[in-house]
Amino acid sequence: MNVSEDGSLFNQSDDYSDYYNLEDLVSPCPHDNNQRTEMWVGPYVHSVICILGFLGNSLVILTYAFYKRTKSMTDVYLLNVAIADLLFVLSLPLLVYNQLSSWSMGSVACKLLRGSYSVNLYSGMLLLACISTDRYIAIVQARRSFRLRSLSYGRLICGVVWAFALLVSIPTFYFYDRYELSHNTFYMQGEGEQPENNQTSKPPQYVCEFRFNDSDVAKSVKLAVPGTQLAVGFFLPLAIMGFCYTAIIVTLMKAKNFQRHKAVRVVLAVVVVFIVCNLPYNLVLLYETISKFSEQSCQDSDTVQIAITVLQPLAYLHCCLNPVLYAFIGVKFRNHFQRIVRDLWCMGKKYMTPRRFSRVTSEMYVSSLRRSVDGSSDQGSSFTM
Template sequence: MNELLHINSTSMDDFITAMTTEDPLSLLPSSTTEEDYDYDKFADMMCDRESVRNFRGNFEPPLFWLIAIIGGAGNLAVVWIYLHFRRRLKTMTDVYLLNLAVADLLFLVTLPLWAAEASHSWIFGTALCKINSALYKVNLFSSMLLLTCISVDRYIVIVQTTKAQNTQLKRRHYSRLVCVGVWLLAVVLATPELVFAEPAQAESMTYCRMVFPANVGNRTKILVLSLQVSMGFCLPFIVMAFCYSVIVAKLLKTRNFQKHKAMRVILAVVVVFVVSQLPYNAMLVVEVSQASNMTVTDCKAVKRLDVARQILKSIAYMHACINPFLYVFVGVRFRNDILHMLQCCFCIPTQTKKPPGKFRSPLSSTRATVMSDSDTSQALSL
């Protein structure tokens, strides 16, 4: 009790910073200098978060492993198809989809380590803590930016058809440069993780978290969260909403019988993106507000926010295993390639092709998905 009475105002400000770090379990280093106070013990005395840690230990590991297995299988299949059928890398969207699958795979690699941390503790050291945290952020930003690029390319192909056909080769060359730029920007945006991520002690458990210096913790945390919300959600959402709304308006003016399928795919893409990403990013905005002026001080309310954050974060992570089914496997050509892959792996006999009897229109023969280019301007059908 005497120790608490001697905490000066500076230490109290620093404690507020520690209580509002990126994760509720994030704590500042447990030294006893003027700059760094033993906030682990102080935080437990103010608000016991043992129930939150127990919830996370039971909830996250099985879900993270499920996401990693399903998403890994789906994205590996996408990479295999693109590398095996080189002809597929002939459009900008194909290049973006391949990079998106790689980004999702690298993101999914981090989930088993987070699952192990939630179950037992962080036992992998400081270097792997920094690498794993940075890898997570690199692929979070790259995935969102690549989804944005896909929506822009679909806008060009469907809305600006003539321009897309006349500049197809040039656009394919630019797509590679755009992908390089996306990865470089994602690495830059993940720099805070390389700098500040390190193992932090909380009672008998160790967690890999962002540990900010006491003198700049609040400002740095607000900046990091603001970058994640703006670049990881707001910018992609604004661009996707504009592109797909214009595409839908274009489709409504056509008389193509395939437009309804195309619109369903677009609707699914937008709905899944909003449902999976909006709640979690809204929670990050709450964290920014909490870091700015400590809006929530009641211990029970804080713990409810902690649990809600864990659930919404897991929902946002599911996007990595849904992407292959939303953007790739909806296409007939890709489903045929998946069947061919299974035939090769399990020695399933191939079916004999039917002779071309009836005349088929170019649209029905290409059967291009709304997420893949077609040699024609009507790249809409499934």
């Protein structure tokens, strides 16, 4: 917005300048600082997350597809988390590209990308809660374990989770729309004498945002969508995981097993990573949702938006860490994974001419993964159970 703060309005005008102070007149808020932050976070941080998340999660899926049959409930959950996370990171570059290119892929892409983002967010978070209950039953309720942790139950629960995620995402599918950024503007002197205005400048800028016909619907959906995301997409899984993992740790501490410390460490890592990644973003989202329809200063709003822009990728990072925290931390899974890498390497030797390169990268990747699961790499059995 070209509302330059030079005060030219006040200097040129006669009786006007004495009567009005700059502070009395409020202009639309351009969120300048947030836009500057977005320019950096948008392409750079998201591409890193996308690449890492793609590598980790597709390796998990490859492992299940070719090497390890899904035999237990845990396997079903891990595979589904990897699928949800992979779909999520794959939609990220498309989302960023469209946001930066005025939604050039059209309004179907707008609805599909926003909608699938929401579906994958919900299913990913709820499946993590399912994994925690699965482990809870296995460790704390060991007697019921065989009956409750069957493969068919696992598939059924995953189906229910995906259906539920789809259901709570319907408002997102329905109300998000691609539209041209312009308000209903009325001028008294025809089209010729408009002041410089970003909102009506050409070429037309498109956004993919909520759009409603009715302001009551607008008000309730604008509260309900982030509200559901907070409640179902964060606080519910947090509560379930908090309960299950606390009970697991209590049980493990009672057990006289030399491996328990390592298992406790894995549990703590899972919980700490979940909280560190998701809590900050969700707290800011909560604050933003609560203060949504009230008047606020441009500076405060800008700060909140910057916080969201910075903390959102931190929450996304969780998708890249899930394969390490849940799948690769298990010894069995790691063995399968090493077989994949070995086979890929052999294939690479056969088909690729610059041999040296492929070897270097695959070895680097294995060693870095080993380092990242360091704490449990010498552990006797897997915590994947």
